[in-house]
Amino acid sequence: MAHPGFFQRQAHARRNTSLLVFLFLTAVAFITLAVCLVGYLVTRSESSGLAFHHWLLSNHGLLTGATVVVLIGLGSLLRWIDLAGGGSRVAKMVGARPIDPDTRDSDERKLRNIVEEMAIASGVPVPELYVMEQETGINAFVAGYTANEAVMVVTHGAITQLSRDELQGVVAHEFSHIFNGDMRLNVRLIALLAGILMIGQIGGFLLRASFYRGHRVGRSRDGRAQAAMGIIGLALFVIGYVGVFFGRLIQAAVSRQREMLADASSVQFTRNPEGIAGALFKIGLKGGYLDTTSHASDMNHMCFGESARMKFTSLLASHPPIDERINAIQPGMLARLRSRLRDTEPGADLYRGSGPAPVAGASRFTGAASEILRPVTGKGARTSPLASRADQTDKPARKFSDQVGTINRQSEDFALRFLSRLPATFRNLLYTRAGAVQLCYAMLISELSREQQVQRLTLLPSHPVLGSQPDLLEKLLPALKTIGEGVRFPALELAMPALRKLDPEERETLITNVQKLVAADNRVSLFELALTSFLSRHLGAEADRVVPVRYKSFRPVLPALQRLLSLLARAGATSQPDAEALYREAMAGFMDARNGTQPVLEKVTMRQLREALTALNGLSPLLKPAVIDACGHCITHDGKVETREYELMRLVADQMDCPMPPLMV
Structure with missing residues (x-):
């Protein structure tokens, strides 16, 4: 079975969205029936002995069912609206802080360099980076509705405890989620689970209220009402958390296969099985739980490894056991990593991962992911992975579509050469809003004479950020000439995090200014069209909108x-x-x-x-x-x-x- 390509994975993500909605509606139906059953038992004396199915169609039954559906829908809608801010809203929800693009912290710079290399090599805008400073566990996730506004959140433990190769494996895993459309599904799943949780929260509130009022009023004529409220609250509490249990099952069912696919893609992107395997091994040793946020369980399906402790792990875990993931990457890899740890740290606790360790060299995971990885690891999988990495060469893709959503050796080499050729001043300017804006202008006037450049820039209205800034252009224009026109788009990708910091009005003004410069000579070159289309697609009013499927034939x-x-x-x-x-x-x-x-x-x-x-x-x-x-x-x-x-x-x-x-x- 060949590794599914970008387009197959995109189609699969859309089918998963439909499946998720179906499972959610099924869970809502069961929860509604369960609450109606509680209502039927409480009002049985008033319903003249009606059978349950007749009671469901009575005024009491219809009102109860409608109330439950509205409450679940309202819970999901409120969280959906809360997460409308996309990836940055999710990052703030878990208390992550943005990483300054020109940070002096060596670990944060290591992460930024890896992410920029991978973004340029794959042809996507550089995601905005966040770090969870107080988290010592090793974990990461990406969030957002589209690749245009993706953010990557990494724990402090991940950037400080992982080597560069291991961190690169984690980043490649997360890039796979960006390519495959998993981010959108993950954010929607948080919202849907919030609705199911609403019933349990109401039950908990009624329980506490009845307990509090019971203490306040003692034995009174309201005693029966308090008892009834307590019983209803307890029933709703139990029903709500039974719903959450099944919600977690849905979460795990949707997530597990995608995690194995992302592991496989990470190996393909980096051509280094030891990178991601080493990161997983360290999670097994040190853990990846998020202990400083109350949203750890909400985020479980989004993270690189399990982020929340829970019972019934084998049922509710959103990820396969770590030992299975490691040996699916390469049979016998786990035994080699253990042996290496034993050699470097005698007496160390060899493994605290999930589940018993498998026999060395054997993988208990025999499903699709093992087959998916076979073309990557090849017949020589039991040889040294470092040797296999050196021996592997990227076969040229036979078709252009085979390259979409991938990273190959040529594109990786291109990214490394491009970044190494960028002058430090030029690169640092792209990390600022003003510098990124001036880059857009510089790319349109770099081929003009000095007089023409000055003339064109007079078309732009004055503005502290969006107006012409000659001092910044003086630093950008010479570098653009030196680098050459073939790297204009990679430079734009590097500037995207700064451009995304513009507010909606500033984005609109930037696009208008660019169109003024393009229209100045009454002709539009292919690059000018590409630039204006790129900015509209990534910064326009509908930049974060997911384009629906409208046509199923040519x-x-x-x-x-x-x-x-x-x-x-x-x-x-x-x-x-x-x-x-x-x-x-x-x-x-x-x-x-x-x-x-x-x-x-x-x-x-x-x-x-x-x-x-x-x-x-x-x-x-x-x-x-x-x-x-x-x-x-x-x-x-x-x-x-x-x-x-x-x-x-x-x-x-x-x-x-x-x-x-x-x-x-």
Whole structure:
């Protein structure tokens, strides 16, 4: 069984969302019936001996059921609204603080460097980083509704106790959750569980109220009412927490397989099984529980390892046992890690992980994740993982779509070279709001003469952050010339955390200013289109909105495909006949033989292209690979990828929410 690709995992995440809603509604139905049963027993004398199913349809029954559904819905809705702020709201909920981009703390800088390398190598904006300063356990999670506004939260224990390779394994695991659409599911799961918990909270309140009033009034005529309130409160308390028990079961069922997939992806991204295995081993030794937040159990399914202590661990755990995860990464890995610990720390407590240790070299986990990892570890899995890492070479992806949502050796090398070439002053400026804004302006005027640059910048209204700042531009423009135009998008990805700190009005003003600079010469280059589209997609009013699936076949989007592939065919060909032939090849997989292929369009306006990409983003995830591959076929037609072709390809991938590693220009 091959490792499922980006598009298959995206489709699976959408199916999981539907499954989650179904399971939640089922839990609500059972809880409602249970509360109605309590109401039936309490009002039995008033209901003239009606059977339960008849009582359900009476005024009492309907009112009770409706009240329960409204309370659960209200609990979920309130938490849903509370978490509308996305990843940053979740980070603040658990008491994490943002990591300053130019932090002087060596451990925090190590984390930032790893995250930036991985973001650039995979073609996604750099997530905002947070640290839980008081947490000594080893854990991490990502949160948000889309990759545009993802945040990564890491405990202090993780950044101080893990080596660079181990921390890289954890970061790669979390990047997999960003790619796969797991973050959105995780945040929704917190909200749904909050609704189920509402009934138990009301029961607890009634119990405390009856106990308090009983002490205040003693023996009075209200005694029976207090007793009834206490009984109802106890029943609701029990029912509520039975609901939570089943909610945790749902949480575990949805989460376990995704954790194994993320472990597998981490090995693929880093090509170093020992990194993530070592991190898991240290969690087994030292623990990963979140002890300083009351939301530890809410976050359990989101974290790298178990974040909350609970009974019935084998049933309710959101992650497979650590020993299973380690040996699924590579058979015998756990025995080697134990042996290494025994050699370096004689007499150490070898393992405090979950469950009994398996026989050395044998994995108790024989499910999908073990199969998923087989192509990564290969037949030589029992040899030294360091040797296997050195022997592994990345085979070039046969299709462009195979590269989406991945990190390969070439893209990793590109990221390392890019970051090493950035002057320190330039890089530090991208961490500030003003510097990130000026970068957007600098990329549009860097090829102009000095006089033209000054003239263009006069179009921008004065503003302390969003206006032209010549002193910052003087530091950015020379560096852009030195680095070259092929790395403009990676620089933008590096600046995204700072740009996301702009408030909505400032974001709108930035996009307007960029459009003014683009329109100044009455023509729009491919890069200018790509830049304005990138900023609108990641900073616009709908940047955090998840695009729903609108089309499950290519037929409704054929006009959009014709426009996109006409533009790409003309960009990838040197003559009109070549463009016609290339266009026919690219469209062959989408057109019905009876309809034939329309001729290549002579002109595609920027507005038409943007509308076409918006339509194509509404395709089902399983249909998008064909579009990406057709575009890739056009730009590699002549055996090389020019800068303008890369920028066009990057525009297509970005607007279709398909993170693509940098191409070799």
